[in-house]
Amino acid sequence: MLVIRDTHGQQAVDFLCYDADKPSDRYSATNTVKVQGNVYVGKGTVLYADSGKPLLKVTEDTVGKHDTIYGCCSNPNNELRYGVKTTESCYTNFTQELQKHGMDVTSIVPNVNWFMSVPVLDDGSAGVAEATTEPGSLIKLRAECNVLAVLSNCPQMHNP
Template identity: 40%
Template sequence: MSQTLTHSPRHAETAVSRSTIAAGEPFLKEIKAGQTLRLLDLEGNQAVDTLFFSASNPRERYDVQRTLRKQMSVYLTTGTVLYSNLGNPLLTITADTCGRHDTLGGACAQESNTVRYAQDKRYMHSCRDNFLRASLHDGRLNKADISANINFFMNVPVTPEGGLTFEDGISGAGKYVELVAHMDVIVLISNCPQLNNPCNGYNPTPAEFLVWD
């Protein structure tokens, strides 16, 4: 899928909410139907692992299979509708200056760090740990709700043989993706702490989360 770069008319100073997500840390926020959120890659080459849930029924959540099947592409970009496991549209990508986002590579975890890299990487901080920390603190989500996520700004090409590779990011400082919510949505984020592959240049950096009415 070719990159589809679409700039937003919105300005940061008019946002109703702005939050900085520290490098390698979790973040959770609820946005309302009709609001637009922007994920901003502040320094470039950062991976922002993200899950979406219906705020009224958190058992309804982002579904990678439905989303990819309906758009017939393995990458997300402008115009992509993110569907739930109940077949409902959760959000639509309305602007994207990166051009392509991964939804197959998954979130790093103790288990994947061990299998992919080395036994001594098992206890490194991971995105799954971040998801669980934020979920337990919020109280509406639990371990069973952590499913296949989106990796915004992450570059995971699909090989001709059908495999996946983790490559240098295609994002840069100041690039962003915007999505409009079709229902009240819980946004659960791990600003990836991975140090073993080039998804964030081996150097996790902050991201910003902005919301407009």
């Protein structure tokens, strides 16, 4: 069981996962969204790999919905959105951790953002909203196979 807890409230945790026995079979946001018919992840959601293999299942969630579409922050993205160059980023954190497992930047795919609020409006627009998580908010995930989980406590300072 993997437990991710927002100890202080209003913090996002960027998350990737892989079949540890076959790391090329990685989390697929599109498979996860298509199978459940919802762009948000919450209790009961299964996170699927590219192959369709179940990787993890959300067994407990005190928040209710988590983002699957906004991806991780990165230097190029921060420059485009905020005009800020060379900042700490989840992309950099992911890159450093994946290298320890013999993987490179091609292994970084659209990720889950635990505790991050990204409302999708009727007109299709989306954006980061102020997080509503309280200290102690948590998500529990049960591995459905041997999983490599990679987390980044998001260092983004420019989102609401």
